[in-house]
Amino acid sequence: MPIETVHTDKAPAAIGPYSQGIVANGLLFTAGQIAIDPVTGQVVSGGVAAQTERALANVGAIIESVGAKWSDVVTTTVFLQDMNDFPVVNEVYARVMGTARPARSTVQVAGLPRGVLVEIDAVVALP
Numbered sequence: 001m002p003i004e005t006v007h008t009d010k011a012p013a014a015i016g017p018y019s020q021g022i023v024a025n026g027l028l029f030t031a032g033q034i035a036i037d038p039v040t041g042q043v044v045s046g047g048v049a050a051q052t053e054r055a056l057a058n059v060g061a062i063i064e065s066v067g068a069k070w071s072d073v074v075t076t077t078v079f080l081q082d083m084n085d086f087p088v089v090n091e092v093y094a095r096v097m098g099t100a101r102p103a104r105s106t107v108q109v110a111g112l113p114r115g116v117l118v119e120i121d122a123v124v125a126l127p
Contacts, residue, residue, distance in 0.1 A: 001025055010061035012036040015113075021062045028066050028124040032079065033058035034116040048085040048117045052092040055120045060096070068124050070100040079119040083108040089118055 006021035007013075011033065014020055021030045035044045035051035036058070044054045059076075063069065078089060086106060102122070112119050 006062060006065055008061050008065035010038060010065070011058040012038045012041065021066070023066060023126065026126050027074070028063065028068060028122075028126060030059055030062045030122045030124070032077075032119040032121040033062070034113055034119045036114070043114050043116055048088050049092055051117050052089045052120075053096070055116075055118055056093065056096045059120055059122050063122065063124055066124070066126060068127055070097050072124050072127055073097075073100055073102040074123045074125050075103040075105070076120060076122045078104065078106040079109045079112060080106065081109065081112055081117045085117060 001024060004023040005019045006023060006028065008020065011020055014031065018031050021028050033055045035054035036042065037044055037054065038058065038061070044050050060070070063073070078093070080086065080089065
């Protein structure tokens with residue numbers, strides 16, 4: 001089974017020994033995306049709503065780079081620093097997803113890279 005590394009300039013470059021995404025066996029697996037602006041390399045300001053918006057934009061850029069769209073997403077995982085942020089994150093998530101309804105897990109974690117409030121990854125069925 002061939003494995004293909006995915007890279008797009010529309011999402012932050014990997015800051016460690018990993019890839020933005022991997023395509024294998026007809027699926028795209030994205031790395032967790034945080035609220036880093038791919039142009040500046042800085043964490044966006046504005047709280048959990050703005051960070052969720054940016055994290056989803058980064059995931060979306062990786063998805064689009066392989067010709068897929070939100071409706072092709074099979075599952076996502078949302079990592080939250082504080083589960084009390086769930087209603088705000090859920091509102092942004094629902095708006096960005098539109099009519100797509102992938103399976104989803106949401107977990108609270110002790111900490112996230114660069115002190116962000118949310119991280120999101122996805123598994124996508126390739127069209």
